[in-house]
Amino acid sequence: MSGRSDRTLRGRVAVIGIGETEYYRHGASPDAEFKLALKAILAACNDARLDPRDIDGFASYSDDRSDASRLAAALGTHRLRTATMQWGGGGGGCCAAVANAAASIVAGLADCVVVFRSLAQGQYGRFGQTTGIDNISGEKAYLMPYGVLAPPQRFAMRVRRFMHDHGVRQEALRAIALASYHHAQANPRAVMHGKPLDPAKYDASRWIVEPFHLYDCCMENDGAAALVLVPEERAKDFRQKPVYVLGAAVGSGHRTGAIPHNSPLYASASFDTVALDLYRMAGLGPSDIGVVQSYENFTGGVVMALAEHGFFRPEEANDFFTLENLIAPSGRLPLNTSGGNLAECYMHGFGLVLEAVRQVRGTSSNQVARNDVAMVIGGPMVTPVSNLLLGSSATL
Amino acid sequence: MSSSASATYLPKGLPIPVAEPDGLSAPYWAGLRQNRLLVQRCSHCQTWQFGPEWICHRCHAFDPEWVEVEPRGRIFSWERVWHPSHAALNQHGPYLVVLVEIPQAGGVRMVGNVLGDPLQEVLIGADAKGVFEHHPDSDPPYSLLQWHVVDAVRS
Numbered sequence: 132m133s134g135r136s137d138r139t140l141r142g143r144v145a146v147i148g149i150g151e152t153e154y155y156r157h158g159a160s161p162d163a164e165f166k167l168a169l170k171a172i173l174a175a176c177n178d179a180r181l182d183p184r185d186i187d188g189f190a191s192y193s194d195d196r197s198d199a200s201r202l203a204a205a206l207g208t209h210r211l212r213t214a215t216m217q218w219g220g221g222g223g224g225c226c227a228a229v230a231n232a233a234a235s236i237v238a239g240l241a242d243c244v245v246v247f248r249s250l251a252q253g254q255y256g257r258f259g260q261t262t263g264i265d266n267i268s269g270e271k272a273y274l275m276p277y278g279v280l281a282p283p284q285r286f287a288m289r290v291r292r293f294m295h296d297h298g299v300r301q302e303a304l305r306a307i308a309l310a311s312y313h314h315a316q317a318n319p320r321a322v323m324h325g326k327p328l329d330p331a332k333y334d335a336s337r338w339i340v341e342p343f344h345l346y347d348c349c350m351e352n353d354g355a356a357a358l359v360l361v362p363e364e365r366a367k368d369f370r371q372k373p374v375y376v377l378g379a380a381v382g383s384g385h386r387t388g389a390i391p392h393n394s395p396l397y398a399s400a401s402f403d404t405v406a407l408d409l410y411r412m413a414g415l416g417p418s419d420i421g422v423v424q425s426y427e428n429f430t431g432g433v434v435m436a437l438a439e440h441g442f443f444r445p446e447e448a449n450d451f452f453t454l455e456n457l458i459a460p461s462g463r464l465p466l467n468t469s470g471g472n473l474a475e476c477y478m479h480g481f482g483l484v485l486e487a488v489r490q491v492r493g494t495s496s497n498q499v500a501r502n503d504v505a506m507v508i509g510g511p512m513v514t515p516v517s518n519l520l521l522g523s524s525a526t527l
Numbered sequence: 528m529s530s531s532a533s534a535t536y537l538p539k540g541l542p543i544p545v546a547e548p549d550g551l552s553a554p555y556w557a558g559l560r561q562n563r564l565l566v567q568r569c570s571h572c573q574t575w576q577f578g579p580e581w582i583c584h585r586c587h588a589f590d591p592e593w594v595e596v597e598p599r600g601r602i603f604s605w606e607r608v609w610h611p612s613h614a615a616l617n618q619h620g621p622y623l624v625v626l627v628e629i630p631q632a633g634g635v636r637m638v639g640n641v642l643g644d645p646l647q648e649v650l651i652g653a654d655a656k657g658v659f660e661h662h663p664d665s666d667p668p669y670s671l672l673q674w675h676v677v678d679a680v681r682s
Contacts, residue, residue: 261613265542266667272544272552273578276671277640278537278622281612288604288626295604295651338609338621390578392626393636397603 139412142527144233145366145373148181149485150174151356154322154476158253160353168197168249169205171355175245179359179369186359188213188244190232192224193479197249197355213241217381217517221282222426222472222480223401223510227517229484230379232360242365247357248481257351258282273391282428283348286512287340290431293398294342297445301342303452304430305333307466308346308473310457311427315470318496322350323474347430349472356481358488374491377504377522378413380405383514400435400511405518410441413520417441420520421501422465422490424483425508427472432511437464440508440518459497468497480509487521535660536640536673537622540615543662544669552579554593559670562659564598566632567591575633598657598672600627603636605649621645627655627674639674647676654678 152162152170160167176183183206189199190213199214213235217224225248232244252258261280279285293299312328315321328346336345366373383401387394396403410416417440425433434448442464443451456463469475469486476482487505489495503526507519546553558565567576569583570592576584583591604626611617623641628634641649642658655674662669 259612261542263614264540266545267542268545268547268552270578271542272556274638275542276537276544276669277624277638278541278608278613278616279624279638280541283610284606284608284612284624287606287608288624291606292604292626292651338607340609341607386584389584391636391638393577397626397636 140230140233140237140376140379141412141414142375142377143237143363144360145363145375146358146488146521147361147366147369147371147373148175148179148359149357149488150176150178151320151478151482151485152354154320154478155353156322157257157351157353160251160253164249164251164254165197165201167251167353167355168202168247171247171249171357172202172206172245175357175359179371181243181359181369184208185243186245187211188232188235188241190215190228190235190244190246191248192217192228193220193222193248195248196255197247213244219513219515221428221510221513223513223516225426225480225484225509225517226379226507226519227381227509227515229360229376229519230381230517233376233379236360236362242362244360245357246360247355248479249355250479251353252351253353259351270390283340283343286429286432287343288392289398289512290429290435291342293431293435293445296398297448299434299445299448303434303448304342304347305330306452306454306457307427307430307433308333309454311467311471311473313454313458314468314497315474318470318475321470321475322352323470342431343429346473349428350477352477354476354478356478356485358485372492373524374488374521375524375527377415377520377526378409379517379519380408380412381515381517383516387514398435400432400439401514401516402436402439402508402511402518405516406440409518409520415504415520419504420464420506421504422468422499423506423508424467424469424471424487426480426483426510427467428511433466436508436511440506459495459499461500465497465499468495468499483507484519487519491521491523535662536642538615538619541613543665543667545667551581555579556669558593558595559659559672560661560668564596564657564672565593566596566635568594575635577632577635577637596629596632600629600637600655600657602649602651602653602655602676603628604651605641607645623647623649625649625655625674637672639672642673642675649676
């Protein structure tokens with residue numbers, strides 16, 4: 132094997148435990164944000180039957196406020212050996228945090244790393260609102276005075292341009308929302324469990340910003356989610372079926388970070404280079420993927436992200452995005468089978484990572500038939516973005 | 528919407544744009560106050576660049592020159608905003624945001640509002656003309672660049 136092909140995450144680490152808190156509407160958590168993080172981490176350790184004191188590293192993203200050293204002290208871990216924070220906001224880091232933890236393990240820096248996200252928007256302010264009169268500079272100065280204040284307004288023009296370029300209809304976006312709500316009805320953890328959505332209700336819902344109806348936008352929630360990674364050679368020492376990292380990739384293409392709205396490839400979810408990197412590491416292609424969890428800040432980002440991962444050509448989007456194609460157990464490509472950010476919980480995408488683990492284990496509340504390889508796509512339209520392929524031992 | 532009765536497209540009270548502490552974008556904001564649209568253009572390799580940076584992304588020459596550009600362009604994308612994400616916009620109603628491509632400045636893009644009826648149809652590819660919108664009573668005062676659609680024909 133050449134030196135270069137040695138440099139891979141494929142098959143080198145496994146997820147042995149997952150855990151989450153109860154998921155709440157924003158502001159409804161009775162627990163402090165840091166306590167939510169601790170609860171999710173302990174739940175993941177309990178899932179694996181792992182002593183939490185054996186954790187020797189933490190990885191997170193989006194400037195998570197639950198600091199790694201404070202967590203290590205609070206849990207009384209024997210020692211701390213890696214603490215990584217992925218740069219960038221939004222959910223673009225939800226897979227990158229797993230990649231960073233996996234890389235720490237493969238490089239021999241650590242042996243048992245927790246990846247997590249904790250978020251109590253009720254305690255620290257919401258993403259969807261800005262307040263007051265402030266002097267602003269940098270990217271926001273070119274946007275906020277024109278009323279581009281919150282994420283829906285920051286991303287709608289990318290989606291509009293993509294719809295214009297490729298003739299994508301509103302019904303394609305609607306199908307994504309319908310699939311998420313469909314799956315949430317079978318998922319008791321989902322905040323929107325018991326609150327079904329149908330086409331008429333979607334169509335009648337108010338515009339947030341055209342082309343996003345209310346149901347095209349993610350929720351805002353309180354909660355926390357975590358998983359535990361160990362080296363492949365220890366994967367079978369724990370009680371759950373191990374789920375292996377087959378590949379991960381992080382970043383974005385040429386000058387994606389050119390503000391304001393000046394990225395050369397504008398009508399994009401930022402995966403033009405990152406999708407290829409993922410498939411190359413995993414040695415897999417779109418036809419090998421049985422189920423996808425794709426971060427929905429807004430439905431339109433999912434359309435672009437799945438196109439950039441090669442599941443269809445952009446001109447085929449209207450045919451691809453139908454409810455029947457997107458639902459478990461046997462749709463063409465079951466999507467966001469927990470309900471995702473739209474209908475399970477907006478845990479900044481980390482709930483999507485946990486759901487991919489459940490699919491490979493075979494324990495999802497919307498279990499798919501083809502579950503050997505599960506994909507997660509994190510943070511469309513931001514930079515850096517990231518993605519992840521997980522697989523069963525049969526895929527190694 | 529009350530743009531006809533008001534000097535500014537959106538109500539007062541939104542965040543006020545200022546240059547960064549290091550002054551990177553100061554020439555841009557000062558230019559708008561004088562009815563001048565300034566965009567960076569590298570004097571070594573002639574590459575246009577917006578937003579500003581301390582270096583030319585193509586040839587790595589530092590401190591790209593600021594060049595005045597005629598404020599006209601083409602609609603590259605648009606959105607109609609209905610949900611108020613700031614208290615200043617409560618009860619305001621919908622408004623239009625556009626992304627305008629400026630062909631005579633290397634195709635750099637700028638975000639602004641389209642003046643006029645907020646329910647008007649906006650066509651990608653339509654020509655647009657810049658309008659400087661001054662906020663002299665703000666503290667600190669500032670100016671924005673807004674847009675009129677002058678040719679609704681899709682290109």
